[in-house]
Amino acid sequence: MRSVNVPLGNRSYNILIDRNLLKSLGSECSKLGLGQRCAIISDSNVAPKFAKTALASLKKAGFDPVLITFPAGESSKSLKSVQSCYDQLAKHRLERKSFIVALGGGVVGDLAGFVAATYLRGIAFVQVPTTLLSQVDSSVGGKVGVNLKAGKNLVGAFYQPRLVLCDLDTLNTLPLREYRSGLAEVIKYGIIYDAPMFADLERNMPKLLKRDINALASVIARSCEIKADVVGQDETESGLRAILNFGHTIGHGLEAISGYGKYLHGEAISIGQVAAAELSAQVLGLPREDVDRIRKLFKRSGLPIKVKLNAGQMKRLFAAMMLDKKVSSGEIKFVLAEKIGRVAFGQKVSMDLIPPVLKTLS
Numbered sequence: 001m002r003s004v005n006v007p008l009g010n011r012s013y014n015i016l017i018d019r020n021l022l023k024s025l026g027s028e029c030s031k032l033g034l035g036q037r038c039a040i041i042s043d044s045n046v047a048p049k050f051a052k053t054a055l056a057s058l059k060k061a062g063f064d065p066v067l068i069t070f071p072a073g074e075s076s077k078s079l080k081s082v083q084s085c086y087d088q089l090a091k092h093r094l095e096r097k098s099f100i101v102a103l104g105g106g107v108v109g110d111l112a113g114f115v116a117a118t119y120l121r122g123i124a125f126v127q128v129p130t131t132l133l134s135q136v137d138s139s140v141g142g143k144v145g146v147n148l149k150a151g152k153n154l155v156g157a158f159y160q161p162r163l164v165l166c167d168l169d170t171l172n173t174l175p176l177r178e179y180r181s182g183l184a185e186v187i188k189y190g191i192i193y194d195a196p197m198f199a200d201l202e203r204n205m206p207k208l209l210k211r212d213i214n215a216l217a218s219v220i221a222r223s224c225e226i227k228a229d230v231v232g233q234d235e236t237e238s239g240l241r242a243i244l245n246f247g248h249t250i251g252h253g254l255e256a257i258s259g260y261g262k263y264l265h266g267e268a269i270s271i272g273q274v275a276a277a278e279l280s281a282q283v284l285g286l287p288r289e290d291v292d293r294i295r296k297l298f299k300r301s302g303l304p305i306k307v308k309l310n311a312g313q314m315k316r317l318f319a320a321m322m323l324d325k326k327v328s329s330g331e332i333k334f335v336l337a338e339k340i341g342r343v344a345f346g347q348k349v350s351m352d353l354i355p356p357v358l359k360t361l362s
Helices: 022-030 047-060 079-091 106-121 132-138 168-173 176-193 195-209 213-233 240-245 248-257 265-283 288-300 311-322 351-359
Strands: 002-006 013-018 037-043 064-070 099-104 124-129 143-148 151-158 163-167 331-339 342-348
Touching: 002 213, 013 213, 022 047, 022 099, 022 124, 022 163, 037 047, 037 079, 037 106, 047 064, 047 099, 047 168, 064 079, 079 106, 079 143, 099 106, 106 124, 106 132, 106 143, 106 151, 124 132, 132 176, 132 213, 151 248, 163 168, 163 213, 168 213, 176 195, 176 213, 176 240, 176 265, 176 288, 176 331, 176 342, 195 213, 195 288, 213 240, 240 248, 240 331, 240 342, 248 265, 248 311, 248 331, 265 288, 265 331, 265 351, 288 331, 311 351
Parallel strands: 013 163, 037 064, 037 099, 099 124, 124 163
Antiparallel strands: 002 013, 143 151, 331 342
């Protein structure tokens, strides 16, 4: 089993990565000294696959769990769903020593984490991510929240889990499109922090697309190490942590204007990262060779690298981007690459540059 520590003082926690870990959920939670009563929050896709095993493991360890589910999909990441969870937690009489298990992908983790952060002014929670994207990104670092109609993740908190348990076997059930979506975040870590990792991804992409277990374990662990290192230095995104948003400003905007339905998160930030690479070439002089390598790797991963927007859609994209949490004093701040493996955050970019860059992706 691989273990990665997220170093945050008395809020530090471990990320466990291995096969067949779900059966160990109860015993791992027992080590944390949590209260007996707990809740598993999951969605309508994940619960039928894994909730039975998770519930049995918790019960075997002496816990008293209840299962709460909501309809799968980004549209459920809402305050309405949060209210429904609150009502069911109250019905099961969860207490301050109780805890929540987030069993699912990024939507489940973000929603369940926000519920945990706010119910009884905060109770413990454990992340059990079941998608590649959530195992390498959203389950780690303590960003939790929900969407508003105006934009993605506009209501939320920084609230760290007590444990992240990544069972590699859960990835076998992922549809190919969902699996590829997770690769977008993996590639991002190479671009922003680790040039050798990016080169490894170029070599090993065929193995990853076949879900080779050793290749997967390696890239998940490395992705978690990078995020843990960044979060350990800047937990609340006052500086360095902003580099994790490479490609997300445009990507989140695309998600918002398409009603969180046309693109999966990884697909939207794939386009966003290719666009950010083009912007990086113009603003910071990212070598054209690096832009081409970035574009090719996303393409080889089966992720979209093109987008075609009409004038109305471009206007809506700009409006969505202005609601981004990284806007300061009315200016959008971008993360741009100086070279593969090194980026700069807080970069001012003229909005006049964005339409022609996006047109190069059409």
